[in-house]
Amino acid sequence: MKSKIYDSFDHAVSDIPDGSTVMSPGFGQVGVPRNLLAALNRQGAKQLTAVSNNAGTLDDKIDIGTLIEAGQVKKMICAFTAPTHPSQVTPFVRMYNNDEIDAELVPQGTLAERMRAASAGIGGFYTPTSVGTELAEGKEHREINGRMHVLEYPLPGDFALIRAWRADTFGNLQFRMAQRNFNPIMATAAAVTIVEIEDKIVEVGELDPDHIHVPGVYVNRLVKIPSDGIFE
Amino acid sequence: MKSKIYDSFDHAVSDIPDGSTVMSPGFGQVGVPRNLLAALNRQGAKQLTAVSNNAGTLDDKIDIGTLIEAGQVKKMICAFTAPTHPSQVTPFVRMYNNDEIDAELVPQGTLAERMRAASAGIGGFYTPTSVGTELAEGKEHREINGRMHVLEYPLPGDFALIRAWRADTFGNLQFRMAQRNFNPIMATAAAVTIVEIEDKIVEVGELDPDHIHVPGVYVNRLVKIPSDGIFE
């Protein structure tokens, strides 16, 4: 079997073409694949569709907002197309207001479930979330067991950039605490899954098969975050 | 908080009323809640709808077939309404041929996904499984992304009888190897979840929060399998 271990973040993202759908997880600064995002920023792929919980923050850390600011992202699919506070004018907000970037706003649970559906071969699903709101307008409705639902479709990705705690050489992954968030869902929903590892890459057999959060069959490339990598 | 630990299997299943939908996992002899099924057999609840992968085996071990033979099950929902070999004439087969029990045959993946939908608040989902077969007849069809799907609905339970490896006193569960099978899905799909524990019940805090297969919020009752309990 070809080794999944790559020697650099740049090498691991080198083949991501323009126009790809790229998923990147993270919630409240935890589990963001900053090294891979930095590499994709350097690599320069354009016209990307980006799937993340939010469209970047105002701090100077690298996140999807870094790629947005660099003009690499054509469309953002996320649960926040406006920041919590109006004062936070992120690069995304500026560009969105100027119609320089497209966006699709999805409730967070529906976002997660749409990716899960993509990974699980589900053609569509009915959810009660968003019924009676602006976001349900134009969507197919159906009453099931006395409750109104909307029909939602799968959201697959071309590439997932993942941040995990530990991996084995086959690509089995473990996450620590709230770092897990969207990571396992995106890792299984994307065709190619690229992972940066915080703690270590161990030999196969060293991770307990009962305690693997993403089976290695879903994982294509692993890069250990080096001592000069971005940890937080 | 009221303790979730029960002193006996009989006590733990004493309130399961006639007419309940009872889920019990297990696949190839592993992860079958034999002690709880034996207790439910002694308890005598009738007119049950039973959800399991199969409708019982021919060996003398206690499984859902024990309750079927005792006339406690009105309807079986499962992936096998005929055994693999025609020679295996189980109590279910005898009664099914005599129209003494009702049954719904569901492909195994659809069975798992319908329970997952029930636990996940999904009103229905489209799956490609069974399209073009007898089992899809009468079901709503829809072409999505060029592929035909059928619409399937959630399958919730009133009670789940679960077999786990280890628990903490809050009800967080861990499974060993292929024992996991349907257990986590049923534990989350049923209103009341009752668990028999093989190895031990530890204090809260002793299980790693990163390695819990069923969060304790889904678990209502725990019984440690005693030395004279049914282990296999």
Added chain:
Amino acid sequence: MSEKPKLERQAMCDRLAMEFQDEWIVNLGVGMPTLCSNYIDPNKEIIFHSENGVIGYGPLADEGKEDKHLVNAGGQNVTAVPGMAIVHHADSFALIRGGMVDVTVMGAYEVAENGDFANWRIPTRKGGGIGGAMDLAACAKRVFIAMEHTTREGNPRLLKKCNLPVTAPSAVKLLATDLGLFEITSDGFILKEYAPGWTLEEIQAQTEAELTLSSDAQEFRFR
């Protein structure tokens, strides 16, 4: 506009927290609602759920003792309590949509007398911030709201009908403002408890929707 003292945010959140029952799974929205976790009756065991998949977390971590991997819905470093379990985002929202959350406490811009509320979008700004609010509002067993009674400009927030795009229709059961505690029933807003020194008429004057005084109305209860 009255210059009488209004209720503090902590008092509003304390009051909502007093409604939490033993063994409830509680989800606290970002911002003001997180104050609800500062007062928990020691006789009750409350399980705090955060949409990012943390089930059973504890108080904010002391400075210097943070686990950088453990955050709540607001991204704040919280502590692990014994019995905590972690799940991924799809499983976390499966729990939410599955109706396991006994109460979600959120902030809002507006609440209407039919239980509609709005907290995700201001039409003068493009886009919106939904996060997990729509899933929680649609699927939690109860929605409690904590918000100021009026806007900074003094305009009412308790309305006959929401002006802003709603987060969920007919969702709100209980509302704490800086003027009192309100239930929402089929009769609209019921004033259950009023801020000390405030009368129904004075509160009504700052409210668009019609208020009904509860038969057992009383002064606002503090912890």
Added chain:
Amino acid sequence: MSEKPKLERQAMCDRLAMEFQDEWIVNLGVGMPTLCSNYIDPNKEIIFHSENGVIGYGPLADEGKEDKHLVNAGGQNVTAVPGMAIVHHADSFALIRGGMVDVTVMGAYEVAENGDFANWRIPTRKGGGIGGAMDLAACAKRVFIAMEHTTREGNPRLLKKCNLPVTAPSAVKLLATDLGLFEITSDGFILKEYAPGWTLEEIQAQTEAELTLSSDAQEFRFR
């Protein structure tokens, strides 16, 4: 009926296993298909997936060394190989429906020239045994079938059209019987390899559907 020797089951399964490619995820059905795991090219790394959530298991466990918690789809005790991962049933079928399984090998009662096959129900018996076969047949990248060429009574199993209720339409790509190896294309059954000593005509005589001899037809290959 000819008395010429036919192919052994192990040879049929070996032949299918020779088609497995490096890094394929392979799912073996209960019964004959499990024989496919007895021959694996050491130059290929094959990942065996079992529908009960075991990803990456190894050979059958030696007697006395079984882990009672570790079984394959047939309920047989298998061994753990380094890198194995366990998931629950819903995640296991998510993997199947998600198209991650490169090939599923199953037994069958009948295979039709359009790729339909039947393996779950005999109309003379009430009920059927589907297990995970429909999910696998509908969603695996390839379906390979291993079955005897005719029934015990000598009736053909390679048909123009299935008589029995199908498991999945147009699913079968490759079929090994005790008389040869057959591809199914838009031209129907293509005889790729014939059992030693058997001619197309002799095999055709035991087949309802029309067979086409492949331009590169050859004698059946053994491991």
